[in-house]
Amino acid sequence: MKIKLFTFLFAFTISLTVIAQSAKKQVKSLDDYIENALTVWNPPGLAVTVVKDGEIVFTKGYGERTLGEGNHVNEHTLFGCMSTTKAFTAAAIAILIDEGKLNWDDHVINYLPDFQLYDPYMTRELTVKDLLTHRSGIGNTDYLWSWMKISGDSALYKMRDVKPSYSLRSSFIYQNLMYLAAGKVIEKVSEQSWGSFLKNRIYIPLGMNETFAKYEMVKDKENKADAHFPYQGEIVKIDQLVADEIGPAGSMWSSINDIGKWVKFLLNNGIHHGDTLISNKNFKELFKPQQIIPTNEFYPTQKLTKPNWMTYGLGWFQHDYRGKMVQFHTGSLPGMVAIVGLIPEENIGVYVMGNLDHVELRHAIMYTVFDLFLDGEITRDWSTEFNKLYANNTKPGDPKRILETSASLPIIKLLGTYKHKQYGNIEIIKTEQGIRFNLNNTVKGTLSHWHYDTYNITFDLKPYGKAMLTFRMNAEANAGYLEIFGERFEYIKLKE
Known part of the structure; x- marks a missing residue:
């Protein structure tokens, strides 16, 4: 009996040693691959x-927290989590459902009676699960928080003026403010702030001591990555866009050690x-497909990964890859990116953080990790393939310019304030810098x-690039309104 036990323990030890050596070899090949890919991206x-x-x-x-300053990134450096925060918000809802304090199919209006939508039917029928699945039918309203100096509560109030793009639950359309509303439900039910709930029920239990709900809590910390943006052939440091007002949709910060x-x-x-x-019941619910995603709403990576289906769960995109979910x-x-990827049935998980605007090396690393542990080695150069894909996936250029044309009125006649019910005011003013564009004292540029x-607007903030603005005249051939981003701002007064 002792001999059999010794033989078993010896074989088991050898097996563990082989597995450990294999994992060490795989990790070394991943490290080498990333080092090489960094020189491309x-x-x-x-x-x-x-x-x-x-x-x-x-x-x-x-690399570095700030380009050129030699302040190296380590496992404790803080990066933005952005929309990977959504999975935490959905998990918080699941915890509250476990406690019997709400249900997935509860109507939001029962918890947030002041949350009104344009369509009374949507207001009445919108559920907690709808908030987490991007199926409300309401289009992108990020201008309400990123281009306006208003609170999250004010942004939610303005949702009553936003006409839906689709009927409820008929189509996928990404919606950050619905996650903000989910955070408000958490606060209402738990009687504590969304951030405090995450800290008490997720961060502390998991030992996540380097994770914070909002940028306000990390802005003065030294070991924090700065945002960067490619501009005119160079990479430059930019000011951090703060998402604290829509926290449950994307304001978390963490270290790679914690995440x-x-x-x-x-x-x-x-x-x-x-x-x-x-x-187990509600954990599984987080990862169940809830809404089909049309091809035009998914990532360009699909051109190479070729999924057969694409869905959204509760804070998770989903698709098939090599027969796995x-x-x-x-x-x-x-200036800041992140990605988290899981193949639960194979016990594979990866998280990537970066401090360069839309550096899609994140996707390449995720699929490389999947291949590495599915095959035992790196079998495809996703970095090179995705780099070519995104280089060719450029945005449309400026509309064709018709030369030797003139405006209906001199620009001096178009100075003034233009108002939009949802998006605030645009001022067109004359300064020593030229004709200036000012949206809510938040976004500024030169015409x-x-x-x-x-007119072409060159924005002061480099990430915003350029945009086109068109003035329209009224029946008296005076300033009537202007159009920008597909929205109409009505002229209300001359700027003195």
Whole structure:
């Protein structure tokens, strides 16, 4: 009996040694691959963690927090999580459902009686689950928070003036403010702030001591990555766009050391060190497909990964990859990116953080990690393929310019304030810098004539680039309104 036991233990030890050596070899090949890919994409800084079979097998920072300053990224450097925050918000809802304080199909109006939508039917029938699945039918309203200095509550109030693009639950359309509303439900039910609830029920139990609900809590910390943007052939540091007013949709900050604990928890079905933080029933609900995603609403990566189906769960994008179900989500703000990806049935998880605007190396690393642990080696150069894909996936250029045209009125006659019920005021003023554009004292730029009554705006904030603005005259051939971003701003007075 002792001989058999010794033989078993010896074989088991050898097996563990082989597995450990294999994992070490795989991690080394991943590290080498990332180092090489960094020379192609050139982000100032990057951080990566990988979880396999219940263990964090790789955590590393690369590059600098601020380009050219030599302040190296390490595993404790703080990056923005952006929309990967949404999974935390959905998990918080699941915890409250476990406690019997609400249900997925409860009507939002029962908890937020002041939350009104344009369509009374939508107001009445919108459910908690609808808030988390981007199926409200209301189009992008990010201008309400990113281009206006208003509170999250004020942005939600303005939703009553937004006409829906689709009927309720008929189509997928990405909606950040619905996650803000979900956060308000959490606050109403739990009687504490959304951030406090996450800290008490997720961060602290998981030992996530370097994770924060809002930028306000990290802005003065030294070991924090700065946002960067490619501008006129160079990479430049830019001011951080703050998403605190829509916190539940994307305001979290964390380190790669901490976020690995979250990925490990997700792959362990909501259990941490034997403690069940989310019941099996509601944990599974987070990852069930809830809404089909049309091709035009998905990532360009689909051109190469070729999924057969694409869906959205509760804070998770989903698609098939090599016969496996992938759960993932990106996060983006100007100058900052993140991605989290899971193949739960294979116990594979990866999280990537970076500080360069839309550096899609994040996708390449995710699929490389999947391949590495599915095949035992890196079998495809996703970095090179995605780099070519995104280089060719450029935005349409400026509309064709008609030369030798003039405006209906001199620009001096068009100075003044233009008002929009939802998006606030635009001022067109004359300064020493030229003709200036000012949206809510938040977004500013300089106008130059393009053709006829259309003007080109070069924004002061580099990430915003340029936009076209067209003036329209009234029946008396005076300033009537202007059009920008597909919206109409009515002229209300001359700017003195």
